Amino acid sequence: MDRKEFLSRLESGLSRLPKEEREEVLRYHNEYFDEAGPENVQSVIEELGDPEKLARQICAESMVRDIAGNASSEGPKKKKGLMAVWIAILAVFASPIALPVAIGLAALALSLVVVVLCLLAVPFIIVICLLFAGIASVIQGFYILFLQPAAGAWVLGAGFCMSGLGLLGLLPLIWLAEAIFRGIGRLVSRVVTRRKHA
Numbered sequence: 001m002d003r004k005e006f007l008s009r010l011e012s013g014l015s016r017l018p019k020e021e022r023e024e025v026l027r028y029h030n031e032y033f034d035e036a037g038p039e040n041v042q043s044v045i046e047e048l049g050d051p052e053k054l055a056r057q058i059c060a061e062s063m064v065r066d067i068a069g070n071a072s073s074e075g076p077k078k079k080k081g082l083m084a085v086w087i088a089i090l091a092v093f094a095s096p097i098a099l100p101v102a103i104g105l106a107a108l109a110l111s112l113v114v115v116v117l118c119l120l121a122v123p124f125i126i127v128i129c130l131l132f133a134g135i136a137s138v139i140q141g142f143y144i145l146f147l148q149p150a151a152g153a154w155v156l157g158a159g160f161c162m163s164g165l166g167l168l169g170l171l172p173l174i175w176l177a178e179a180i181f182r183g184i185g186r187l188v189s190r191v192v193t194r195r196k197h198a
Contacts (some may be wrong), residue, residue: 003033003041006045009051010025041151059141128166131170134160134165141157
């Protein structure tokens with residue numbers, strides 16, 4: 001690559017800059033080549049590196065300068081833009097710390113949901129077992145009733161009691177589960193809404 005090609009690629013990379021600023025950058029690099037002399041063109045190109053990368057770096061520096069200049073001259077509204085840039089830079093540097101903390105908090109929230117589900121599952125299992133045991137006892141009670149009427153009546157009564165307790169316990173548990181899941185849904189929607197507005 002020669003001087004002309006380097007400057008041409010640099011100019012095309014600087015197309016996002018305003019015309020005056022682009023011309024100033026190109027003038028500076030032309031003078032830099034002139035001062036180095038024709039015999040040092042290749043060493044200057046090696047020193048400056050890839051022209052596209054150099055153009056991206058110059059554009060980024062120009063953006064930061066514009067944000068800083070606007071923040072100081074146009075008051076609090078523009079200071080927020082500069083603050084956003086600094087927050088983004090700090091977020092990049094904090095990510096090795098913030099990512100494990102975020103993963104830990106997500107794991108904690110997930111474990112809390114699992115604990116709540118387990119606490120709900122135990123009474124549900126007990127109630128369902130009572131219900132099925134009651135139904136099985138009623139069926140068995142009818143069978144025993146014909147062989148030994150007293151024992152059959154006792155088993156039949158126990159089956160109806162167990163089925164009744166199962167049904168009686170099932171309704172409040174369903175209501176409780178709905179209330180808990182509604183609460184979790186509201187909590188999640190509040191967190192998501194706050195993050196969208198933040």
